[in-house]
Amino acid sequence: MTEANTLTPYKLDRFFELSPDLLCIAGYDGFFKRINPAVSKLLGYTDEELFSKPINEFIHVDDRTITSKVRNELTKNIPLYNFENRYVTKSGEIVWLSWTSFPNDSEKIIFAVAKNITHKKKHEVGRNLLLANLTATNKNLKQLTYKTAHNLLSPVSNLLAVFSLLDLSKITDEETLKNIDLLKLASENLNHTLNKYVDDLNEGNILNEKIEELSLENTLDNVLLSINSLILTSKAEIKVDFSEFNTIKFNKDYLESIFLNLITNSIKYARPDRYPVISIKSKKINSINQLIISDNGLGFDMNHVKDKIFGLHQKFHNHVDSKGIGLYLVYNHMTNLGGQISAEAKVNEGAKFTLSFRD
Secondary structure, eight states, rough: GGGGGOOOHHHHHHHHHHOEEEEEEEETTEEEEEEEEHHHHHHHHOOOHHHHHHHGGGGGGGGGHHHHHHHHHHHHTTTEEEEEEEHHHHHHEEEEEEEEEEEETTTEEEEEEEEOOHHHHHHHHHHHHHHHHHHHHHHHHHHHHHHHHHHHHHHHHHHHHHHHHOGGGGGOHHHHHHHHHHHHHHHHHHHHHHHHHHEEEHTTOOOOOOOEEEEHHHHHHHHHHTTTTHHHHOOOOOOEEOOOOOEEEEOOOHHHHHHHHHHHHHTTOTTSSSSOEEEEEEETTTEEEEEEESSSSSOOOOOHHGTTTTTTTTSOOOOOOOOSSSHHHEEEEEEHHHHHHEEEEEEEEEEEEEEOOOO
């Protein structure tokens, strides 16, 4: 046997001493028999202190029972893989260790290797806290939507009742009749939307994202019709080009909400010295279907808003109607169905949103 293949006691000791992982030999009696420097370095105790007390005394009190249980399995000559528990250092800090252990029943000892996974555990705690906050936020949004929709149903129903009482034969002005028709249609659309929200929330179907083949033109026309008065009042010009593609597989309510929020935002945040011009076009980039919606409005400073642009309650202008919800909804509509959205903008030069749809 060559010298390179010979593992002398000296070489084994060097490997034991220099390993960054925690290497231990423990007895069936529950005491350390040998440890490498990584153990005392991490836990902060001297070797003498670690050898003088049962291992259980260094383990977090909440993990002692389960650790004793798995240690009993080891004494039955059953190996242990990736067992996680907490130790308490001499300074009181809690560290997480992941153990792999093998018993030697003939000598009544256990060979064990542990990795410090404290950083990983802290990351998991942060992620779980974030998920819990998102869940709570979604629950609050659902309750707010239900409450708002439910509370608006009565006044909208009353408004529709007023139209049934109107005697249109006594109105001769064509423009007035046209405005009444628009107002009635908008009220009926609002009533339909509110009823649908309440039904979905009652049935727990708010997350039932039905996918279907949609016409961009027809969907946009429905949205434009519902905000016709706003468009006329603002004198907004809307340029539409769906020549590259006109159909998309998506959720109808989501697509209508995307159009509605981005268009009304463009009108809401128009520059006071010019009428809003809104461009809506479809585009294929490397076989990816994209909708590009841009305007000539106030825009915003991308360096300032950074990753906050699609956050909940994030507002970048002091508009009386600004709630910081529209872009949050658009972002969630896209990402919930596997799509992406990006934004470009410059102060007083408008904003552009690019929506990329999943195939």
